[in-house]
Amino acid sequence: xKPIPGDYGIPFFGAIRDRxxxxxxxxxxxxxxxxxxxxxxxxxxxxxxxxPFIAKNPKVIAVLDAISFPILFDTSKVExxxxxxxxxxxxLSFSGGYRVCAYLDPSExxxxxxxxxFMSVLASKHSEFIPLFRTCLSQLFISxxxxxxxxKKANFNSPCQVMSFDYIFRLFCxxxxxxxxxxxxxPAIADKWLALxxxxxxxxxxxxxxxxxxxxxxxxxxLPFFLVKSDYYKLYDVFYASSGPILDKSESFGVTRExxxxxxxxxxxxxxxxxxxxxxxxxxxxxxxxxxxxxxQLADEIRTVVKEEGGVTIQxxxxxxxxxxxxxxxxxxxxxxxxxxxxAKEDIVVESHHAAYKxxxxxxxxxxxxxxxxxxxxFDDAEEFVGHRFVGEGEKLLKYVYWSNxxxxxxxxxEDKQCPGKDMVVLLSRLMLVEFxxxxxxxxxxxxxxxxxxxxxxxSLGKATSI
Numbered sequence: 001x002k003p004i005p006g007d008y009g010i011p012f013f014g015a016i017r018d019r020x021x022x023x024x025x026x027x028x029x030x031x032x033x034x035x036x037x038x039x040x041x042x043x044x045x046x047x048x049x050x051x052p053f054i055a056k057n058p059k060v061i062a063v064l065d066a067i068s069f070p071i072l073f074d075t076s077k078v079e080x081x082x083x084x085x086x087x088x089x090x091x092l093s094f095s096g097g098y099r100v101c102a103y104l105d106p107s108e109x110x111x112x113x114x115x116x117x118f119m120s121v122l123a124s125k126h127s128e129f130i131p132l133f134r135t136c137l138s139q140l141f142i143s144x145x146x147x148x149x150x151x152k153k154a155n156f157n158s159p160c161q162v163m164s165f166d167y168i169f170r171l172f173c174x175x176x177x178x179x180x181x182x183x184x185x186x187p188a189i190a191d192k193w194l195a196l197x198x199x200x201x202x203x204x205x206x207x208x209x210x211x212x213x214x215x216x217x218x219x220x221x222x223l224p225f226f227l228v229k230s231d232y233y234k235l236y237d238v239f240y241a242s243s244g245p246i247l248d249k250s251e252s253f254g255v256t257r258e259x260x261x262x263x264x265x266x267x268x269x270x271x272x273x274x275x276x277x278x279x280x281x282x283x284x285x286x287x288x289x290x291x292x293x294x295x296x297q298l299a300d301e302i303r304t305v306v307k308e309e310g311g312v313t314i315q316x317x318x319x320x321x322x323x324x325x326x327x328x329x330x331x332x333x334x335x336x337x338x339x340x341x342x343x344a345k346e347d348i349v350v351e352s353h354h355a356a357y358k359x360x361x362x363x364x365x366x367x368x369x370x371x372x373x374x375x376x377x378x379f380d381d382a383e384e385f386v387g388h389r390f391v392g393e394g395e396k397l398l399k400y401v402y403w404s405n406x407x408x409x410x411x412x413x414x415e416d417k418q419c420p421g422k423d424m425v426v427l428l429s430r431l432m433l434v435e436f437x438x439x440x441x442x443x444x445x446x447x448x449x450x451x452x453x454x455x456x457x458x459x460s461l462g463k464a465t466s467i
Contacts, residue, residue: 002355006035006045008059015051015058019219022049023203024211028338032064032368043068043350043357048087048366050200050219055087060341060366061350061359066400068352069372071342072365073406073416078342080417081105086341087364090197093225096236096262102271106415110255114263115414117253121246122421125171130312133428136167137435148461153446156456157281161187164276168268173242180238187277189231190269196223197270201339202451232265239265272421276428278453279336283429285456286330286385288445294387295442297322299464302437312438317430325390327429328401328408332373333385334454335403340367353377369402439464 008014022031035044042065051058063069072078082089084102092099101118104111140163147154165187169177177186199218206214225232240247240261250260287294301322309316317323344359351357359365374382378400379389390398401408404425406418419425441462448455 001349002041002357004043004045004061004357004359005039005041006062008045008047012052015047018047018058019049019051020211020215023215023219024208028368029370032062032371035062036064041355042352042371043355050088053220054200054222057364058087060087060364061357062366062368063350063352064368064371065352066372066375066378068350069340069367069369069402070407071348071350072340072367073402073418075106075416077345077348078365079105079107079345080342081108083341083343083364085198085201086339086366088200088222091222091225093229094193094197094232095266096258098259098262100263100266102266106417112414113253113255115420117250117255117260118263118267118420119412119414120249120253121172122424124249128171129424129427130314130431132170133167133431134312134435136163136170137432139163139166141435141439144458145461148458152459154458154461156284156445156458157277157450160280161191161273161277164280165190165269165273168272168276169242172246172264172268173239174245175242177238180242182234182238186235187273189228189235190273191277193228193232193235194270194274196225196228198452199223205451235269236261236265239268271419275336275425279425279429280432281454281456282334282336283327283330283432285445285447285454286333287326287387287433288443288456288458289447290326290385290387292442294326295437297387298326298433299437299441302434303464303466306434306438312431312434314427317427317434320430320434321391322388323430323433325394326387326433327426328390328398329385329387330429331403331408332379332389332401333370335369335373336453337403337405338369340369340402340405341365373400373402375400437464441465 009017022028026034035046036042044062046060046062047058048060063071082103101111101114104114140159143159144154144156166177169186178184182189200222203218204214243261243264246264247257247260250257301320305316305319306312342365344361344363344365346361348359349356350359376382379397388394398408404419404422406412406416410418412418412420412422441464443458443462444460446457446459
């Protein structure tokens with residue numbers, strides 16, 4: 001047992017110092033790396049942004065390795081009350097005045113009702129996952145091919161965001177968003193709505209000499225809902241009018257149609273669309289950068305299994321061991337949601353690889369997931385993308401893949417905060433690679449870092465020479 005090292009600095013000024021280091025002077029990874037090295041510990045005290053004046057208490061205990069990180073999943077020891085965005089809570093106006101399921105702790109009755117409702121909705125849509133996504137992917141690939149034909153390169157992010165929003169809307173509402181009042185504006189509305197909630201956690205990417213301007217604009221005061229109010233209610237009205245069969249089910253779970261619809265908008269546009277717009281470019285980036293050898297191996301496996309199984313099915317994809325491993329490896333190396341928070345319900349002991357630490361009741365625990373899933377004491381070549389990492393004996397390491405707010409080897413339940421759509425997202429990720437390599441042999445990409453996620457641009461695309 002050791003005392004937790006680190007410090008919070010002078011009240012107010014220490015939080016500002018850490019915020020400037022985190023966003024501008026060091027950057028996220030270097031911020032944590034230097035503190036791990038300084039204190040020779042992967043469990044440390046620090047402040048987390050945004051700090052003053054948005055967050056009343058920026059103090060956290062950071063858990064930064066694969067062993068200590070899972071304390072964040074143990075809802076018998078930690079609570080998840082209003083901690084989705086960390087040390088602050090955006091205005092509930094962004095969700096119609098409701099504390100949606102993502103903000104609730106599993107001990108709350110409403111959490112059980114809402115998560116049960118979500119899982120029931122997803123189960124009812126299961127048969128549509130594959131055929132609808134294949135249709136949407138076809139349009140995405142046509143857009144990319146057109147871009148390469150006319151411009152010699154094609155941005156992936158923009159058409160992928162359109163595809164993701166269209167898929168989610170069609171899945172839940174049964175029609176194309178272009179047939180509704182929002183037309184083609186869905187992704188833009190969702191992006192604006194997301195940015196105003198999450199702005200305090202990111203930067204505008206301005207030049208460094210403007211860092212204080214950036215900091216003042218995003219990290220000093222909460223961003224107001226009125227800037228997106230009319231757009232949000234356009235989105236809400238369209239979901240309400242278009243998702244009648246889903247909303248009809250809500251009352252059997254003790255949830256009103258109005259509350260169910262605000263939760264559905266949050267699930268669709270924040271949790272799902274907001275996640276996929278970051279995740280799909282990350283997946284394509286890492287596969288693209290891995291090179292032609294991996295591409296040939298994936299294409300061979302995918303085409304062989306599809307031919308043997310007579311089509312693209314869940315059973316066929318389950319036999320694609322390399323494809324599955326590549327998806328898990330991308331989740332490991334760049335999880336779509338890098339941050340997790342929870343508060344200690346009681347005095348608890350957290351263990352790292354080399355020590356144990358006491359966390360007091362009420363203290364905020366923060367996990368930076370990329371450090372946990374790239375823990376060099378668990379993964380060989382932890383900073384490298386290794387496509388076959390989870391093949392064969394490597395499957396035993398899946399319990400250290402945490403992207404879904406839980407272990408990859410565990411299924412979500414109403415008693416936890418694991419993503420209810422975990423299996424759907426894994427399925428869609430495999431399906432994206434399957435559809436891609438049925439059409440193409442290999443490809444190259446250019447990548448860049450965005451305030452949230454990565455930018456991916458296709459620079460070449462080799463069509464399949466054999467199927």
